[in-house]
Amino acid sequence: MAAEGPRESRHEEIEAIVEEKDGGVAPVRDEADKYTVVGAAERATFSSWLTPVEEHFVCHRNDIPEIEADDWTVALGGELEGAVSMTDLETEYPTVAVAHTMECAGNGRGQHDPETGSVQWGFDAAATAVWSGTPVSSILRDHGLDADRVEDRWLTAVGGDRSDGEDVFARSIPLEKALEDCILAYGMNGEPLPPAHGYPVRLLVPGWYGVNNVKWLEELRVTDSMVTDGALDRPGEHAYWQQEAYRIRPEGVEPEPSETVEAVDTWDQLEGAVDHPYTFDATVMSVIGEPDGESPVTPAEDGTVTIRGVAWAGDDAVERIEVSTDGGETWADAELFGPEYDGAWRLFRYEWDPVPGEYALYSRATDEYGRRQPARISDPEAWRDALEDDRFPWNEGGYAANAYEPNGLEVTVESDADD
Numbered sequence: 150m151a152a153e154g155p156r157e158s159r160h161e162e163i164e165a166i167v168e169e170k171d172g173g174v175a176p177v178r179d180e181a182d183k184y185t186v187v188g189a190a191e192r193a194t195f196s197s198w199l200t201p202v203e204e205h206f207v208c209h210r211n212d213i214p215e216i217e218a219d220d221w222t223v224a225l226g227g228e229l230e231g232a233v234s235m236t237d238l239e240t241e242y243p244t245v246a247v248a249h250t251m252e253c254a255g256n257g258r259g260q261h262d263p264e265t266g267s268v269q270w271g272f273d274a275a276a277t278a279v280w281s282g283t284p285v286s287s288i289l290r291d292h293g294l295d296a297d298r299v300e301d302r303w304l305t306a307v308g309g310d311r312s313d314g315e316d317v318f319a320r321s322i323p324l325e326k327a328l329e330d331c332i333l334a335y336g337m338n339g340e341p342l343p344p345a346h347g348y349p350v351r352l353l354v355p356g357w358y359g360v361n362n363v364k365w366l367e368e369l370r371v372t373d374s375m376v377t378d379g380a381l382d383r384p385g386e387h388a389y390w391q392q393e394a395y396r397i398r399p400e401g402v403e404p405e406p407s408e409t410v411e412a413v414d415t416w417d418q419l420e421g422a423v424d425h426p427y428t429f430d431a432t433v434m435s436v437i438g439e440p441d442g443e444s445p446v447t448p449a450e451d452g453t454v455t456i457r458g459v460a461w462a463g464d465d466a467v468e469r470i471e472v473s474t475d476g477g478e479t480w481a482d483a484e485l486f487g488p489e490y491d492g493a494w495r496l497f498r499y500e501w502d503p504v505p506g507e508y509a510l511y512s513r514a515t516d517e518y519g520r521r522q523p524a525r526i527s528d529p530e531a532w533r534d535a536l537e538d539d540r541f542p543w544n545e546g547g548y549a550a551n552a553y554e555p556n557g558l559e560v561t562v563e564s565d566a567d568d
């Protein structure tokens with residue numbers, strides 16, 4: 150299948166992005182050498198709420214398309230009619246801003262043992278930006294949406310990136326989510342959307358895994374079913390990214406395509422509502438950003454060291470964040486603080502009072518439904534049963550992993566020079 154071939158231009162594209170981002174990101178090992186992937190270069194990215202564009206990871210499968218915004222339109226199909234140009238989007242509709250923690254569904258894939266292939270992300274494929282653009286609801290209501298038929302219907306977004314063959318990058322989200330808080334984004338942190346992030350316009354789905362946030366948006370369709378093969382009026386494969394890739398499944402299993410799901414929440418799906426879950430909203434997760442473990446730390450005058458990081462739970466709220474400084478033996482509650490937006494991470498801090506020595510630090514978050522990050526990723530055999538054992542299910546594609554142990558760090562505390 151065309152979507153599986155290696156891509157010649159990939160390395161040039163990666164180098165150009167690293168240069169443009171001034172070293173805020175670094176290349177990531179990709180087993181099959183197929184993706185353009187760069188991740189946060191430093192752990193310190195996870196000590197700030199807003200991620201600068203320079204430190205925001207990038208992930209896509211095809212070359213970045215060369216697009217003239219003046220000539221670009223988003224076609225509207227299925228139940229919808231017409232098209233919108235970039236000028237329409239920017240001048241005829243309200244502009245809103247949404248905060249969104251983008252996390253690749255493959256974040257943590259590199260922590261699976263045995264390895265699962267593909268891009269070996271650690272915790273580097275997560276970032277929070279403020280995205281500006283037009284509410285999806287404004288566009289849809291203006292172009293033929295039947296507002297009485299929203300439940301159990303889907304919005305499919307098609308990317309304008311070209312694969313080697315005719316295959317398309319298409320993703321479907323429930324229409325309810327699309328109308329609730331999604332936007333067609335043309336700005337990122339107050340700047341025009343950069344080419345690597347989807348210029349001139351992308352779908353932005355607050356709190357949902359990166360893959361749902363279709364870049365270089367070319368078409369939107371409202372239909373009764375999520376995208377299946379042959380569903381779009383065009384050649385090539387249509388459903389690979391929705392129905393095959395990005396589904397959580399045990400070793401050696403090919404998931405069956407389906408038209409709809411019993412439960413949307415990714416964790417509900419994983420707990421049993423759906424055989425081979427779709428990666429929709431991000432699962433509960435946290436990363437310590439400071440200290441970074443790179444160099445020893447010296448306590449402040451009052452003897453404390455601040456541990457600071459970020460915690461998120463997709464479009465659900467983070468309820469609790471705990472920190473361990475003894476490799477998981479004991480835990481203390483840390484404080485959540487700072488900006489609080491649906492779909493974006495929270496900052497946390499913990500004032501730690503250590504004596505000089507070597508320490509292993511972990512953080513673990515719990516969401517508003519009481520779902521807590523598991524300790525580590527299971528063996529391949531365990532599948533869903535792993536959840537009862539404080540393990541995240543090892544899965545073939547390495548998706549949605551949120552175990553806390555692999556994201557911990559070791560740090561040396563030195564004695565205060567004045568002591």
Ligand SMILES: Nc1nc2c(c(=O)[nH]1)N[C@H]1C(S)=C(S)[C@@H](COP(=O)(O)O)O[C@H]1N2
Nearest residue numbers: 206207208209210253308359360362363364
């Ligand atoms: N058209 C298109 N959109 C895409 C992709 C792609 O390959 N093509 N990659 C997706 C994936 S897998 C991720 S994780 C996010 C990453 O968004 P970013 O590069 O802006 O961080 O874009 C998503 N949108």
Ligand SMILES: [Mo]
Nearest residue numbers: 208253254359
């Ligand atoms: Mo991704």
